[in-house]
Amino acid sequence: MGALGVPLPARVAARAAAPALWRRVSAMATRGAGGATIITTAATPTAAPAVAGAAGLSSLPSMWSLRARPPLTGAAASAAAAASTTAGAPPPPSDASAATGEPEGGTFLEGVDANFRAASAHLRSVDPALLENIRRCNSTTEFAFPLKRDDGSITTLTGYRAVHSHHMTPSKGGIRYAPSVSRSEVEALACLMTLKCAVVEVPYGGAKGGVAINRGDYSPAEVERITRRFTSELYRRNLIGPAVDVPAPDFGTTAGDMAHIKDTYMQLEGGSMFGAAAVTGKPVSQGGIRGREEATGLGVYFGVREFLSNKTVATAAGLPTPWSIPASTFAIQGLGNVGYWAAHFIAKNGGRITTVGERDGTVSDPAGVDVEALKLHLTNNGGSVVGFANGGSPSLSVVADPAAVLSADVDVLIPAALEGAITTANAKAVRAKVVAEAANGPVTAGADVVLAAAGVVVLPDLVMNAGGVTVSYFEVAKNLAGLRFGRLTQRAEEAAMANLLATLQSHGVTITDRDRRRLIIGADERAHVYSGLEDSMCAACGETVKVAAELGVSLRIAAYFTAIRRVAETFESRGLWP
Numbered sequence: 404m405g406a407l408g409v410p411l412p413a414r415v416a417a418r419a420a421a422p423a424l425w426r427r428v429s430a431m432a433t434r435g436a437g438g439a440t441i442i443t444t445a446a447t448p449t450a451a452p453a454v455a456g457a458a459g460l461s462s463l464p465s466m467w468s469l470r471a472r473p474p475l476t477g478a479a480a481s482a483a484a485a486a487s488t489t490a491g492a493p494p495p496p497s498d499a500s501a502a503t504g505e506p507e508g509g510t511f512l513e514g515v516d517a518n519f520r521a522a523s524a525h526l527r528s529v530d531p532a533l534l535e536n537i538r539r540c541n542s543t544t545e546f547a548f549p550l551k552r553d554d555g556s557i558t559t560l561t562g563y564r565a566v567h568s569h570h571m572t573p574s575k576g577g578i579r580y581a582p583s584v585s586r587s588e589v590e591a592l593a594c595l596m597t598l599k600c601a602v603v604e605v606p607y608g609g610a611k612g613g614v615a616i617n618r619g620d621y622s623p624a625e626v627e628r629i630t631r632r633f634t635s636e637l638y639r640r641n642l643i644g645p646a647v648d649v650p651a652p653d654f655g656t657t658a659g660d661m662a663h664i665k666d667t668y669m670q671l672e673g674g675s676m677f678g679a680a681a682v683t684g685k686p687v688s689q690g691g692i693r694g695r696e697e698a699t700g701l702g703v704y705f706g707v708r709e710f711l712s713n714k715t716v717a718t719a720a721g722l723p724t725p726w727s728i729p730a731s732t733f734a735i736q737g738l739g740n741v742g743y744w745a746a747h748f749i750a751k752n753g754g755r756i757t758t759v760g761e762r763d764g765t766v767s768d769p770a771g772v773d774v775e776a777l778k779l780h781l782t783n784n785g786g787s788v789v790g791f792a793n794g795g796s797p798s799l800s801v802v803a804d805p806a807a808v809l810s811a812d813v814d815v816l817i818p819a820a821l822e823g824a825i826t827t828a829n830a831k832a833v834r835a836k837v838v839a840e841a842a843n844g845p846v847t848a849g850a851d852v853v854l855a856a857a858g859v860v861v862l863p864d865l866v867m868n869a870g871g872v873t874v875s876y877f878e879v880a881k882n883l884a885g886l887r888f889g890r891l892t893q894r895a896e897e898a899a900m901a902n903l904l905a906t907l908q909s910h911g912v913t914i915t916d917r918d919r920r921r922l923i924i925g926a927d928e929r930a931h932v933y934s935g936l937e938d939s940m941c942a943a944c945g946e947t948v949k950v951a952a953e954l955g956v957s958l959r960i961a962a963y964f965t966a967i968r969r970v971a972e973t974f975e976s977r978g979l980w981p
């Protein structure tokens with residue numbers, strides 16, 4: 404056995420097989436849904452491992468297989484070069500799955516179920532019937548509702564709310580506005596929310612909802628009407644409330660939408676002392692908490708740092724040890740809320756972001772992409788990368804291919820758009836050593852197998868993007884307390900430190916003004932939030948690495964295992980009613 408409980412022959416075999424597998428990769432350029440040139444890889448029967456289904460996943464290769472990553476050469480490189488333009492922009496695809504293709508090897512929900520079952524197989528002391536009860540979604544509500552458009556016409560829209568688990572209440576999960584929203588998608592995401600909450604010890608069940616729209620097709624006034632009507636549909640079905648079910652932002656929704664949800668809830672409720680806690684991710688002026696906007700991306704940064712600072716994980720990925728952010732390169736798919744903030748904190752801590760993929764193209768610069776400038780450019784240009792100059796950098800290239808980011812030659816690839824971005828069709832083109840799942844479900848079950856065989860370490864979504872719900876939990880706590888964190892303590896902490904420094908000074912210690920400015924800082928709300936978030940992320944990463952080593956499984960299965968065990972313990976200790 405190897406040091407991590409993985410049979411050595413499997414690791415040796417993976418090392419031997421990987422180069423051959425990679426040599427069979429070929430790439431071809433095709434026209435994508437939005438007219439964009441998209442690079443896909445042609446899978447050969449021998450190169451594509453059996454897609455992991457419910458039965459096959461129990462034999463998922465461990466993350467600990469040794470890696471062998473050949474460079475993208477030949478046809479793949481030529482296709483990438485052929486796709487290079489100085490951005491004659493094609494019309495943008497309406498969503499990430501339109502650009503990257505449906506996940507094969509089953510739906511997103513089937514992939515989540517398969518991971519659940521693979522992890523459950525290690526929970527031998529838990530009644531399998533209880534595990535099956537935990538796996539299933541408690542309820543999914545689908546409703547149609549009308550929208551009066553600005554031009555007076557009427558459109559019928561479809562909304563969903565899936566509540567996966569009531570093992571703890573309230574249930575918690577985002578609201579998504581995307582064409583991909585469906586019963587099956589919200590059920591998969593709701594299950595992930597139950598497990599994610601358990602991984603970071605947030606005392607909630609999981610839920611998810613959304614409306615099947617492309618937000619860009621509607622005016623701001625129409626989006627507000629959609630949000631308010633959607634909220635009223637939840638309200639009349641008892642699917643929203645501080646003790647019941649608490650939405651939050653997700654793909655396609657913003658803090659402004661959460662303000663509209665809160666206001667609608669308060670209007671319908673007729674005044675409520677705790678009404679602000681009916682939704683999180685609100686603007687601060689509406690009872691939101693400082694630090695929530697950046698929480699998920701900051702959590703991604705903490706997750707990357709914690710996982711890759713672990714010697715075993717870094718070694719498995721083929722990264723140097725000790726690993727450091729400043730010595731590493733990063734690629735980000737999707738510069739929305741999660742992707743932007745992850746990029747912001749990585750860059751702030753010295754990491755070099757060399758590639759960013761957005762809806763209508765990919766920008767690359769080996770000297771580093773200025774993510775602040777790119778975010779501003781996207782905001783000012785309707786989300787298009789066209790015309791981005793990166794401060795006039797001579798090494799900048801812009802390709803009209805949103806998927807090109809996935810084959811960027813970087814240490815860490817961070818998919819932060821939608822599920823199903825990396826499939827068996829394109830997994831072999833991934834050149835990163837690590838895929839850090841900032842989005843929910845960006846790596847399909849089949850692609851997981853391909854990446855593991857190639858020695859690419861996947862940092863799982865259950866942990867990586869749990870920062871959002873962690874800080875939402877702090878926001879609910881703030882709303883229920885009716886008090887900002889730090890308000891009672893900030894000045895007291897500063898006074899205590901000032902007294903300490905004065906005492907030291909009186910005993911002859913030299914304290915400069917600079918020392919005083921640095922040390923006399925009481926923790927304000929944001930400092931409390933960052934501290935709690937970092938603590939939660941570090942604990943979750945540490946536990947996941949420990950369980951992966953103990954069981955000899957991937958980090959993903961380890962995270963599922965921990966989460967399911969915690970949910971099962973809740974049921975076992977309280978019993979089933981009646």
Ligand code: NAD
Nearest residue numbers: 499502653654655737738739740741761762820842843871
């Ligand atoms: P968002 O709407 O703020 O950003 C998504 C970004 O992806 C947008 O900039 C969009 O233009 C871009 N995009 C869409 N299709 C793309 C494509 N084909 N290629 C490249 N970019 C593309 O959404 P978000 O809130 O950042 O959520 C992103 C992911 O993170 C989702 O999977 C979501 O479920 C997950 N997540 C979000 C939160 C949160 O707090 N917002 C928390 C946990 C998980």
